[in-house]
Amino acid sequence: MTESIDLSKGQETPTSPAVSSSSTLLNVDDIEVRYGTIRALKGVSFHVNEGEIVALLGANGAGKTTTQKTVSGMLRPSLGAITYDGKRIDGIPAHELIRLGICHVPEGRHVFPRMTVHENLEMGAFRFKKIDQTDLDNVLEMFPRLKERYKQLGGTLSGGEQQMLAIGRALMGKPRLLLLDEPSMGLAPLVVAQIFEILRDINNSGVTVLLVEQNAAQALGLADRGYVLETGEIVLEGTGSDLLADDRIRAAYLGEEIAAS
Amino acid sequence: MSQSENWVQQLPQNIIIGLEQGSVYSLIALGYTLVYGVLQLINFAHSEVFMAGGFGSYLVVNGIVGHRHMTGVMVPLTVLCGVLSGALTGAAIAWLLEKVAYKTLRRSGAPKLAFLISAIGASLFLSNLAGKLFNRLPNNAFPTYFDINHQLFKIGNAKVTLIEVIIVGSAVVMMIFLDRLVNRTKLGRGIRAVAEDAPTAALMGIDIDKTISRTFVIGGALAGAAGFMFGTAFGVSNLMGFTPGVKAFAAAVLGGIGNIRGAMIGGLILGQAEVLIAALPFVGAQWNDVISFVVLVLILLVRPTGILGERLGRAA
Ligand SMILES: Nc1ncnc2c1ncn2[C@@H]1O[C@H](COP(=O)(O)OP(=O)(O)O)[C@@H](O)[C@H]1O
Numbered sequence A: 001m002t003e004s005i006d007l008s009k010g011q012e013t014p015t016s017p018a019v020s021s022s023s024t025l026l027n028v029d030d031i032e033v034r035y036g037t038i039r040a041l042k043g044v045s046f047h048v049n050e051g052e053i054v055a056l057l058g059a060n061g062a063g064k065t066t067t068q069k070t071v072s073g074m075l076r077p078s079l080g081a082i083t084y085d086g087k088r089i090d091g092i093p094a095h096e097l098i099r100l101g102i103c104h105v106p107e108g109r110h111v112f113p114r115m116t117v118h119e120n121l122e123m124g125a126f127r128f129k130k131i132d133q134t135d136l137d138n139v140l141e142m143f144p145r146l147k148e149r150y151k152q153l154g155g156t157l158s159g160g161e162q163q164m165l166a167i168g169r170a171l172m173g174k175p176r177l178l179l180l181d182e183p184s185m186g187l188a189p190l191v192v193a194q195i196f197e198i199l200r201d202i203n204n205s206g207v208t209v210l211l212v213e214q215n216a217a218q219a220l221g222l223a224d225r226g227y228v229l230e231t232g233e234i235v236l237e238g239t240g241s242d243l244l245a246d247d248r249i250r251a252a253y254l255g256e257e258i259a260a261s
Numbered sequence B: 001m002s003q004s005e006n007w008v009q010q011l012p013q014n015i016i017i018g019l020e021q022g023s024v025y026s027l028i029a030l031g032y033t034l035v036y037g038v039l040q041l042i043n044f045a046h047s048e049v050f051m052a053g054g055f056g057s058y059l060v061v062n063g064i065v066g067h068r069h070m071t072g073v074m075v076p077l078t079v080l081c082g083v084l085s086g087a088l089t090g091a092a093i094a095w096l097l098e099k100v101a102y103k104t105l106r107r108s109g110a111p112k113l114a115f116l117i118s119a120i121g122a123s124l125f126l127s128n129l130a131g132k133l134f135n136r137l138p139n140n141a142f143p144t145y146f147d148i149n150h151q152l153f154k155i156g157n158a159k160v161t162l163i164e165v166i167i168v169g170s171a172v173v174m175m176i177f178l179d180r181l182v183n184r185t186k187l188g189r190g191i192r193a194v195a196e197d198a199p200t201a202a203l204m205g206i207d208i209d210k211t212i213s214r215t216f217v218i219g220g221a222l223a224g225a226a227g228f229m230f231g232t233a234f235g236v237s238n239l240m241g242f243t244p245g246v247k248a249f250a251a252a253v254l255g256g257i258g259n260i261r262g263a264m265i266g267g268l269i270l271g272q273a274e275v276l277i278a279a280l281p282f283v284g285a286q287w288n289d290v291i292s293f294v295v296l297v298l299i300l301l302v303r304p305t306g307i308l309g310e311r312l313g314r315a316a
């Protein structure tokens, strides 16, 4: 199934993850983000290499969503720099950044509730003159549930189906860097496993992934590397397996999950 | 009762008059509802966009036609010229209004109340400006380019006049056009996406500012065209926007604010209610304006989100 899905099609520089894993696609350098007087991010730095899956972990309120929104252009950093594919992108609004292949699956899915599954997928390809039939076929093959619900309104789908739709919609925008904000939130374990498997497939097709999760065990199992955020600062970083083995992580985030799995 | 027999007898004629009024309300109501959809904001200066369309088309049509009397094929051409010039003026004023009165506030993240005050200010400004500029025109009635009361045909014993056909006909064409635009074009999908969830629409590559601006332009064009029709039937003045504007607003709320088909239906219902209730024995035309709001209140008591609900609006 994975081999038949080529999501890198149509990009200027199709990349195979194995070759380019050393080149930095996204570099976030010491950014500060404020909501009014509240400093939500206090100098956050990290990078994502082309072809990688990088996990951003942390407790509720740590600043994960803020970080992703800043990368996708929904928020502007008050200090610091964001570089993508060698170009400064901080301050560029979201609707322009998507043209560079930065596609964001926001926290809480945000499918368009009064649009059908089909229309939602069309919205994902809004930046293109016409929707790419091959992309659409690929998404529907990846998420057969969406095919069954094709004419149904987004708002009437189950949580898992909405998450699939949100991911499918982002894929219609031909992402080079896919941002996902807590795709496992509120979903049954079986559905989460399914979605994580699909994320692996998407990554294997050449898409770089920045994954925000509270579900640390599952995210680190998938990710090449990870960062841990705490009240607006990166406190820990390492490869997925290193972090999984780290006592502090185990104590802070994995206590229950490890016992359960 | 001879009076109630009268009412029944006049029913067909009154339905036609109600349709004429309702069409104008619907066209204006669409502007309120479109803007509410994308901004969750009532554009109280919209009635002045309607007024501007009235004056714009007056100046253009009068400039071209002068005092000549149009007959035959020249009548639809004159109407087309009036509708287009009214729509263009309305679109231009609405575009400007959004730039000056709203966009600046949006940029600075002002609270909703600021928008309301800005809207009222813009409304007073436009209305007074039009008063200064145009109230010394020869007369405030549209010159009679053609015989608006010319009887075209009869339905039963009800007369259907030229102006009624023009108003209802153009309104229907414009509403079908808008429905297509919103449901079938990319611009329309952009407007719907911004109305449902603006931040997510931006993530899809939609420029929210541009979409809002275009929404104002579309709503302004419809109101401006309605200004031409209303002006042709009843004359133009700098205060002509107030009453139809308030009623169209009521119509938009009646149909479900933010809901496009709701605005169309709301306007038509209000037009009928006004004429038919005013024609009842012991009521009378002086109650016209009261009736609209009684109908509005009664329907909102039963259906607080309007007849069709807030469909374009944010659902979550
Ligand atoms: N719109 C907002 N206005 C003010 N404060 C906010 C807003 N969004 C988030 N915050 C604050 O910023 C901090 C980081 O939030 P967030 O990025 O959502 O964290 P996470 O996604 O890790 O749960 C929290 O303290 C939160 O209360």
Ligand SMILES: [Mg+2]
Pocket (backbone or CB within 6 Å): A061, A064, A065, A066, A107
């Ligand atoms: Mg979050």
